Amino acid sequence: MIHFENVGLRYGMGPEILRDLTFDIPKKSFQFLTGPSGAGKTTLLRLLFLSLKPTRGLIRMFDRNISTIPREEFPMLRRRVGIVFQDFRLLDHLTTYENVALPLRVRGKDESSYRADVLELLGWVGLGERINVLPPVLSGGEKQRAAIARALIDRPEILLADEPTGNVDPPMARRLLNLFLELNRLGTAVVIATHDLSLMDQVEARRMILSQGRLDIYE
Numbered sequence: 759m760i761h762f763e764n765v766g767l768r769y770g771m772g773p774e775i776l777r778d779l780t781f782d783i784p785k786k787s788f789q790f791l792t793g794p795s796g797a798g799k800t801t802l803l804r805l806l807f808l809s810l811k812p813t814r815g816l817i818r819m820f821d822r823n824i825s826t827i828p829r830e831e832f833p834m835l836r837r838r839v840g841i842v843f844q845d846f847r848l849l850d851h852l853t854t855y856e857n858v859a860l861p862l863r864v865r866g867k868d869e870s871s872y873r874a875d876v877l878e879l880l881g882w883v884g885l886g887e888r889i890n891v892l893p894p895v896l897s898g899g900e901k902q903r904a905a906i907a908r909a910l911i912d913r914p915e916i917l918l919a920d921e922p923t924g925n926v927d928p929p930m931a932r933r934l935l936n937l938f939l940e941l942n943r944l945g946t947a948v949v950i951a952t953h954d955l956s957l958m959d960q961v962e963a964r965r966m967i968l969s970q971g972r973l974d975i976y977e
């Protein structure tokens with residue numbers, strides 16, 4: 759589904775943050791992306807979300823070479839990728855429901871076509887009672903789940919999550935992990951960037967380990 763070949767990335771004239779990354783992310787796969795702070799996990803997620811372009815190498819996404827895709831087609835491709843940012847990026851003046859529905863509203867969809875889906879998804883992530891609440895009132899775990907629901911509302915083929923358990927206690931981390939595993943069982947590929955060893959030890963999954971700009975993969 760996604761293929762990187764000798765991909766390198768530097769910011770401006772700075773040092774190369776990612777070097778010679780060659781790997782695949784297969785359809786319906788589940789993997790952790792880990793490595794020390796500053797190793798480039800967020801940078802790699804941004805490459806996968808097409809919000810950064812590599813400075814060298816080849817990236818194929820959904821069978822397309824991204825360097826030959828016109829910019830106007832990026833939003834369409836991005837729709838196939840869901841992302842949960844480290845800082846959630848919920849809009850504080852919109853309710854939980856409105857935040858989750860936003861990607862569809864922005865696309866001009868009629869509310870009657872998605873209302874039931876948004877409510878069902880909010881129920882699935884355990885926010886059925888919090889639909890009309892504004893984000894500042896939500897707990898860290900609730901914000902995290904709202905951000906996950908928003909990333910999923912457009913049924914992406916792959917979900918990228920940046921430190922999704924960074925702000926929650928261990929029971930909530932376990933719950934979120936179960937949510938990702940369930941999503942994966944339903945057919946979505948999942949990449950979880952995390953430092954959290956205890957989280958990774960709970961599942962036998964592929965580990966992508968970034969260190970000094972290079973990537974090692976343990977299947």
Ligand SMILES: Nc1ncnc2c1ncn2[C@@H]1O[C@H](COP(=O)(O)OP(=O)(O)OP(=O)(O)O)[C@@H](O)[C@H]1O
Binds near residue numbers: 801
């Ligand atoms: N926009 C930017 N401009 C310049 N350098 C950047 C930029 N974003 C990140 N970096 C640098 O790239 C390196 C990798 O950062 P990145 O945030 O990808 O690491 P990370 O592994 O996600 O770290 P953490 O685990 O602490 O979140 C760091 O040295 C960082 O300072």
